[in-house]
Amino acid sequence: MNGRSIVTIYLKELRDSLRDRRTVMSMIIIPTLVMPVLFFGVGSIATKVIANAESEVGSVMILGGADSPEVVAAITASKKLLVVPVAEDWKHQISEKEIRAAVGIPAGFDAGLEAGESAPVVIYNYEGEMKSTLSAREIEQVLRDWKEKIVAARLVKRDLPASLIEPFTMRRENVAPPEKVGGNMLGGFVPYLIIILCFTGAMYPAMDLTAGEKERGTMETLLCSPVARVNIVMGKFLMVLTSSLAAMAFSLTSMGLTFMFAGSLFAEKGQEAAETAKQAGAVMPMIDPLGVLGVLAMILPVAVLFSAVLFTVSLFAKSYKEAQSYVAPMIFVVIMPAVVGMLPGIDLNAKLALVPILNLSLVCKEMLSGVWHWNYIAIIFGSTCVYAAVALALAVKMFKREDVIFRV
Amino acid sequence: MIEARGLTKSFRDKKRGEIRAVDGVTLTAEPGRIYGLLGANGAGKTTTLRMLATLLKPTSGTALVAGFDIVEQPEQVRAHVGFLAASTALYGRLTAREMITYFGRLNGLTDPAIKGRIAELADQLDMHEFLDRRCDKFSTGMKQKTSIARTLVHDPEVMIFDEPTLGLDVMTARAIVKFVRECKLRGKTVIYSTHLMGEVEKLCDTIGIIHDGKLLAEGTLLELKERYGEPDIEEVFVKIVGGES
Numbered sequence: 001m002n003g004r005s006i007v008t009i010y011l012k013e014l015r016d017s018l019r020d021r022r023t024v025m026s027m028i029i030i031p032t033l034v035m036p037v038l039f040f041g042v043g044s045i046a047t048k049v050i051a052n053a054e055s056e057v058g059s060v061m062i063l064g065g066a067d068s069p070e071v072v073a074a075i076t077a078s079k080k081l082l083v084v085p086v087a088e089d090w091k092h093q094i095s096e097k098e099i100r101a102a103v104g105i106p107a108g109f110d111a112g113l114e115a116g117e118s119a120p121v122v123i124y125n126y127e128g129e130m131k132s133t134l135s136a137r138e139i140e141q142v143l144r145d146w147k148e149k150i151v152a153a154r155l156v157k158r159d160l161p162a163s164l165i166e167p168f169t170m171r172r173e174n175v176a177p178p179e180k181v182g183g184n185m186l187g188g189f190v191p192y193l194i195i196i197l198c199f200t201g202a203m204y205p206a207m208d209l210t211a212g213e214k215e216r217g218t219m220e221t222l223l224c225s226p227v228a229r230v231n232i233v234m235g236k237f238l239m240v241l242t243s244s245l246a247a248m249a250f251s252l253t254s255m256g257l258t259f260m261f262a263g264s265l266f267a268e269k270g271q272e273a274a275e276t277a278k279q280a281g282a283v284m285p286m287i288d289p290l291g292v293l294g295v296l297a298m299i300l301p302v303a304v305l306f307s308a309v310l311f312t313v314s315l316f317a318k319s320y321k322e323a324q325s326y327v328a329p330m331i332f333v334v335i336m337p338a339v340v341g342m343l344p345g346i347d348l349n350a351k352l353a354l355v356p357i358l359n360l361s362l363v364c365k366e367m368l369s370g371v372w373h374w375n376y377i378a379i380i381f382g383s384t385c386v387y388a389a390v391a392l393a394l395a396v397k398m399f400k401r402e403d404v405i406f407r408v
Numbered sequence: 409m410i411e412a413r414g415l416t417k418s419f420r421d422k423k424r425g426e427i428r429a430v431d432g433v434t435l436t437a438e439p440g441r442i443y444g445l446l447g448a449n450g451a452g453k454t455t456t457l458r459m460l461a462t463l464l465k466p467t468s469g470t471a472l473v474a475g476f477d478i479v480e481q482p483e484q485v486r487a488h489v490g491f492l493a494a495s496t497a498l499y500g501r502l503t504a505r506e507m508i509t510y511f512g513r514l515n516g517l518t519d520p521a522i523k524g525r526i527a528e529l530a531d532q533l534d535m536h537e538f539l540d541r542r543c544d545k546f547s548t549g550m551k552q553k554t555s556i557a558r559t560l561v562h563d564p565e566v567m568i569f570d571e572p573t574l575g576l577d578v579m580t581a582r583a584i585v586k587f588v589r590e591c592k593l594r595g596k597t598v599i600y601s602t603h604l605m606g607e608v609e610k611l612c613d614t615i616g617i618i619h620d621g622k623l624l625a626e627g628t629l630l631e632l633k634e635r636y637g638e639p640d641i642e643e644v645f646v647k648i649v650g651g652e653s
Binding site: 226406 | 461464465487489491493495498499501502506511513514515516555558
């Protein structure tokens with residue numbers, strides 16, 4: 001290997017790639033934008049849609065209840081419900097989303113209450129449909145309030161204290177430190193995002209520097225130079241790695257800024273939103289900064305692995321297009337273990353520590369919550385380094401094969 | 409100087425089994441002379457020249473190029489060879505100057521040396537006007553000039569041309585032919601492959617006729633015409649390869 005020619009090739013590839021719009025997109029623009037767009041764009045749209053659905057008045061039907069005006073009045077009084085006249089095909093209307101829900105009041109309901117009988121009320125809804133669920137929940141709420149009113153009245157009537165039906169109160173409280181809560185919540189998602197961006201960041205230069213060069217005929221020109229093949233591979237590989245790491249660095253920076261900005265937004269809302277901020281503090285707490293450094297260190301060999309594998313696979317292709325058809329399915333291979341790592345209940349063990357990508361996803365979750373299992377970290381770092389070295393050796397070997405390099 | 413001895417290259421093909429693209433080619437190209445490799449498409453010209461430029465390794469046989477063995481010292485060979493083919497393209501996102509500088513550095517030249525060399529080549533090839541423009545916007549003529557400058561940046565003593573005029577218009581092709589002749593006048597060893605009889609007649613001092621991977625005949629234009637009793641090189645060629653028998 002010759003350092004000078006590797007640097008020459010690397011610098012040329014860097015300059016060349018920075019002039020390529022596709023590489024700039026996948027290396028800088030997309031990683032920078034993905035988090036703010038996800039968080040502020042999709043996040044705020046989702047919040048708005050849910051808020052809208054919640055504030056919207058839902059049409060419901062009351063089946064029966066002609067002889068029980070009191071309970072009907074209580075339901076009708078709800079501001080979130082609009083009682084519409086009963087139709088024969090109410091079931092059909094619910095499943096067609098024409099009305100949101102219906103409630104069946106048995107005959108003689110009010111009178112039964114007076115007599116102290118317990119009567120069944122049925123709420124009909126469209127299971128899993130958000131708006132229907134919201135309205136059904138509203139009906140439930142109205143009926144529960146109604147029930148409590150009746151109970152209170154009965155207690156008063158019999159001169160009994162209110163504590164009779166509420167012997168004790170309960171609530172839940174979080175005792176885990178904020179970085180652990182944050183690590184657990186974001187620990188699954190953040191590594192997943194980093195892994196994918198690391199991969200897509202390496203994708204375009206890997207294809208462009210190999211299959212793309214073959215297609216454009218510049219590979220043969222490059223091979224005419226007296227530089228040893230291994231130096232060409234190293235120079236090109238370093239460029240692919242740079243793009244992969246740059247994608248990660250840009251995404252992490254933008255992610256950090258997004259969270260900081262979001263945090264200050266919550267704080268600025270002031271007194272009225274103080275409670276929200278407190279809740280947000282529980283939902284979106286800090287991440288252990290040491291954990292972030294740990295994630296960065298762990299992702300390094302994975303980036304090498306991705307770059308070398310992508311380089312080798314694309315090198316085999318005759319054209320950019322062919323390379324794309326090989327590389328695109330590989331995204332799923334990368335996403336699957338990363339998704340599995342996000343599932344709750346899957347924790348690190350010695351076997352899983354040897355599965356590439358999945359092990360990273362799992363250990364990152366731990367590190368972001370401030371847990372450091374050094375033996376696993378060593379196994380994961382070591383095994384990934386071995387995989388990466390094998391992949392890189394394979395890339396060099398492929399580059400020396402005439403039938404691969406001149407496969408046109 | 410190029411001395412090829414029994415140069416052979418076989419490929420394995422799934423359908424046809426082993427194919428000998430080049431079969432025992434022995435030839436000598438001398439400094440200050442142009443050796444023309446004449447053959448139809450698929451005759452083995454490109455494979456022969458790629459082996460001489462060490463892009464491909466011979467299956468058997470070897471060659472000395474500028475005094476270095478193509479099998480044992482491929483990197484030294486490449487450092488003394490300029491290889492120009494219709495298939496060797498330019499980096500479209502680099503300017504002509506960046507392109508030449510890149511190959512100068514890959515050839516181990518220092519930056520001041522490259523700067524001087526670029527000024528020299530730009531004068532010779534009349535490139536000043538487009539030196540700092542990106543190659544993907546070039547006309548074919550500009551591309552050819554840049555490619556020539558790229559092959560010459562390290563002032564190689566051996567020049568290998570693989571059908572350099574393929575797909576070029578008449579004026580650009582003429583410029584290339586003129587440039588090949590200049591290489592000869594400067595005392596470089598030149599080997600030139602083509603399937604065009606006219607180019608061979610105008611340009612080459614020695615002609616080798618290659619067919620099915622084998623070098624079937626070799627000699628000056630006059631010698632070949634006399635040996636086969638034909639006044640026209642095309643007739644000589646047909647007689648040698650036995651195409652119309």
